[in-house]
Amino acid sequence: MRPGEAARRSSSWLAIRKELPGRRPTVLKAMAFVLPLVVWSAVSYLPFLWHPMMKVTDPGGSGFLQVGDRLPKAEFAAENSRLTAGGGRPAAGVPANPIFLPAPHEVARALYTGFTNEPVRPGEPWLHQSLGHSVRIIFWGFTLAALIGVPLGLLCGTFGLFSRLVEPFTDFIRYMPAPAFGALAVAVLGIADAPKVAIIFIGTYFQMVLVVANTTRQFDASLIEAAQTLGARRSKLLTRVIVPGILPNLYNDLRILLGWAWTYLIVAELIGATSGISYFIQQQGKYRNYDKVFAGIIVIGVVGLVTDQVLAYLARHLFPWQGTGLSPRERRVHRWLAALRRRAPLLTPSPSAASGAVGTARNVAAD
């Protein structure tokens, strides 16, 4: 190894605004999930790391200790010295973590049983039923917000008339926390799912109008001018230029707002007749089943992450012109989609055959 090479190599871990070489990005991505798990496991399985409590395995002569009780080590020692002083049999126990920090395997078991075992209490929803209910609430709240919010945001970003008329009031309401409308929503919409959908709607709609309006306003004005010199009039400018032009950004906006919807879900499900995944979490918290609490929280995280990743992956195929580097596999999918589009006359009105497939060549040639 030449002198300096080692230094260059090690410094490339911290190269400013450069992608890491080789497999490092993949490894780091995996580490992002593995490292927290390692820390959690270490705290859970290595007694000398934390374990501030004693879990009673044998109450001995104690009148109030019971098997499975957890109490701070100092209190446990005090109880034992009291017992031995009185001539009684000391209690036995093992070091343990507080009940609110279950070990990974306990949470994994709770996750598994949540989906496979019938709930202990009759009439209680299964984990997947709770989750399904939550997803339905989010879907309707978010869809309604998007159906009204996106077109209105587009109009606000395009026409001064709508911007002046709609945005100030929207801005005003945006500052009111959505949960504050809970009592009102129940009074108006009853205690079933409607007020919950309303909370999701209120939480996302007002943001959406403003965010979409802003995205629309940032659209390159010179493209609008170019379209005008090509003969496009008002309605076509909106439908053929502004809408397709902002679509990728709009898509990203909605992706971010969908994340917000999950935040409001927790509040929405606790008003009126409580239900859904957050009710599940709250109930299990009441029964001190913290393994199930963790399971519920993790399920929300996984659903959010998977949704977001799927949407991000879809975006690269929906907006192939965006020129972000596609992997070879993605390029195949894209070529396949393009071929499909060429074959479906409804999707492309142009009958002319491709005179040379260059769809994926980037910066093909300098002329």
Added chain:
Amino acid sequence: MSRPIDLPDYRRPPAAVSARMERIRGRPVVLEARGLTKTFDAPAGAITALTGIDLTIHRREFVCVIGPSGCGKSTLIRLVAGLEEPSGGSIALEGREVHGPGPGRGMVFQSYTLFPWLTVRGNVEFGLRMTGHKPNRAAEEAAHWIELVGLSRFADAYPSQLSGGMKQRVAIARALANEPRILLMDEPFGALDAQTRCQMQGYLLEIWQNVEVTILFITHDLDEAVYLGDRIVVLDAQPGRVREVIEVPLTRPRVTDQFLDPYFLATRYHIEELIHSPTGRRPEALAVRASSALAQEVL
């Protein structure tokens, strides 16, 4: 500044050129601007960008507009395109007064302005669809124009996959597909490297020669203006107004050898004098001492 070599008078062109200019003047007028004025509101009061611009362009004429930065070149072409409303004066296209943008005046911008979500084909079809062509007809027309600019192989490529020169060829094809009465070009090659620019100038002349179109071309490049134009409108800055209209004393078809033509040099020299000896104040001098030892070293 004294002239280093003897150059002919640019106002006395060869007979062939005079005859050609005479023929052009005999053709119908495509674009006529009368008393064009544009003022912008600014915090410190109104700014006059252009004042009293008169401009007459005949059929299949190639007119270049040149001037110092801030002389309102771009404002002028934007007024003609209808992207800005004039504060005074009028613009007529083939005798009819026009307001607002329209497909009769195609425009090519310096910043390409291709629609990134459409392929080359989609971009060229865009204007045809907007002007009411049926999809089949639009596709045929588009294929023709794409072939004309030599990009048939790239018809399905997206703009982000093209080089700067290719993008600008698509922009030209897109504007021409509508068969505009006049093609407005706002420093179209300004963002290209010198070699590509030279190549594009050749392409443009070739296209113009073979397509029924009149061109108004804005540039800040003297050589480009003289090489391309039949006439050159030299603008003055602050306020922008016409300083002189020069008939380029060069024969057509233009070839790159003409860069060394005495008439070329004479015209170029004259425009340079016009632009660099403005009627207003002189540019600020740099704060360097010319007599320093460092300066002596390079002599």
